[in-house]
Amino acid sequence: MEIIKKGKSLATFNRKRKIFYIALIALPVLQFCIFYLGVHINSILLAFKSYTLTDGQSGLYSYVFTGFENFGQVFHNFATENYLVNAIWNSVLAFLVGWIGFFGSLLFSYYIMKKWRFGKLFQLFLFLPSIISEIVVVSLFKYFTENNIPAFIEMIGGEAVSGFVYSSDLNVRLISLLVYSVWIGFGANILIFNGTMSGVSESVLEAAKLDGVRPLREFFSIVLPMMYPTIVTLAVVNVANIFTNQMYLFSFYGASAERKLYTIGYYLYLNTQEAGNSGLSEYPYLAAFGLVVSAVTIPLTIGFRKVMNKIGERFE
């Protein structure tokens, strides 16, 4: 049958099949060309342009190519604006803290896989934040820590506290955000880890059990190596998101987070949202900023994947 022959060019298919194939694939490919290739090419071009408003009434802009001026502005801002340098550190901090949730969810998935006590119940509650809107979970957490915890501390005779998420001490705010990230992060990958762990062969686990392998060793020496491809995939996603991670800032504070708490992801999102509502003049700077960040993220992600694959070869 024609369907299963490999490596054919379109010319060798009969006419009806050609029409069918082209009819179905044309629009998605066109969409890809415009909204992926086109957008990326436009993003690069934007980074080298500068827009000026020529007619305020009709909102007409004219542009000129300005070479590396926007990139210069990006590096100038990094050199002079403390909060941007801080944003890098906050992004890295959020990234590092994210691993606690990552490894926690691996461990908890193993517990659920082993069908130990209340495993299904734990799975349900860990997964719930993934189906409830982030803004709702953040709001509940925020109101709980701002209202309930101080009231409870006072009720049991403790010293009055003024809340955490809106504390006047920015370090307390930062710690609250990180605590929230860890709290919510435990359930983030639980479904995928559970799904993959359920594919670990029973016979392998049984054989290990007969050889006297205990659960801790089974987890580290059998289960983790067997689901290594999944771990790598999700770990790479973590690395790729290092500078898009907003540390839930927008959900907690909207557009008014303190600058000292900024992450690169929040800075980019906030400025993109504001620029979208105003005019073209900010577009080139943001495009250049995105390219600079990508220039760091892409090699970092590719390098990380390579290292992880090298480590994976040991398990072959």
Next chain:
Amino acid sequence: MNNIFAKESKLRSWLRRKIKAAEKMNVFSWIVFAFLALLTLSFIIVYLWGFMTSFKSILEFDTIGNIVGLPEQWTFENFIFVFENFRVKLNGTTFYLEDMILNSLLYAVGCAFIQTAVQCIVAYLAAKFRFKFSSVIYWVVIITMTIPVVGTDISTIQMLQNIGLYDSMIGMFVLKFNFLGAYFLVFYATFRSLPDDYAGAAYVDGAGEFGILIHIILPMVANMFFTIFLLNLIMYWNDYRTPLLYIPNHPTLSNGIQWLSTSPTQEFSHTTVRITSCIIMVIPILIVFIIFKGRIMNKVSLGGIKE
């Protein structure tokens, strides 16, 4: 009599299972159990507190100061207030709760269906029509997932503005008419594993390509399609950042909650009202989750297992 014996034997087997489970527990599992129990308890406390607070009157919460305890008088006044008054003002236009629900439904159902359908169809073409261009499609998906390009939103906004689709639901649907992403790979793997026999037999019987796709292939992956559609639906229902960027004047319910939680408007400044609006937002998605819990929680895996 038989019923009593049956119940007794059920009880015995349940007890046996529990004892067996308890026997399996060791130091390691007890430590993890303790962590999990604390974590779950913290989730339960926060959800329960939120649920209870939505039934407290503003007077009871703000003035009397009953923040921690059970409501002294359970009341629906917050729910009534939210249903009657919840509105968002954007650029001089007022959007009421029903407008936001409608926008949420349009955005979530529309985007989820379009994206799932496009990924499914393109994955079918790439998996079953194996010629060079199909390989290109497959590798495009892999490469775009591997290379994290940051900050292209502004360029996408400009592109949409240029073709007149910025800030329109149609523009949002056009953006989601793409085959990129992890679910493409899930569909692709499913189609690759499907035998060609059924489609081949139909082909010999004179069925056309569209007929094979509609009557044979799609029913075979209907379960998978529905599960991925549900996961996308939940994701889009909850998403508030994307609408804020691309359809800023079509606020969804999520946008409304976000606006409410940071809004200085006096009438919505009460914690009980804000929490109630959160509860209202969660109800539809919880219903979907309760109905399809098994389907959602049992079907997701990624990356595979090493043999």
